[in-house]
Amino acid sequence: MTFYEQMVPLLSNLLEIGETLKAPICGTLLQKKRNYTFGYLGLSENAILVSLLQGDSKKLKGTNRIPFSNIQKTKVRKSLFPLQYILQIYLTDGDMIKFRISK
Numbered sequence: 001m002t003f004y005e006q007m008v009p010l011l012s013n014l015l016e017i018g019e020t021l022k023a024p025i026c027g028t029l030l031q032k033k034r035n036y037t038f039g040y041l042g043l044s045e046n047a048i049l050v051s052l053l054q055g056d057s058k059k060l061k062g063t064n065r066i067p068f069s070n071i072q073k074t075k076v077r078k079s080l081f082p083l084q085y086i087l088q089i090y091l092t093d094g095d096m097i098k099f100r101i102s103k
Helices: 003-012
Strands: 025-030 036-043 047-053 060-067 071-078 084-091 096-102
Touching (some): 003 036, 003 047
Antiparallel strands (some): 025 096, 047 060
């Protein structure tokens, strides 16, 4: 099974009625203390969809929806690695989420 074949169903499960999956991509959640979690990101009409995987990249670790109303601002910059970008999402509650995403 390819990453794409696994990614689309996992993200589609997070869609609400009437929503469609717009842009599924692979990424890595960057956490403090050098902890990294591989996962998938998707975009719908109303939210960013997140599915995180366990270490072997096959078992689901957790899922979440980030509604656009909870996002204060976003920043995107190029990574040191070719064809990768760092996406920073600043939430209205003061938290910041950082992902490394592949083009």
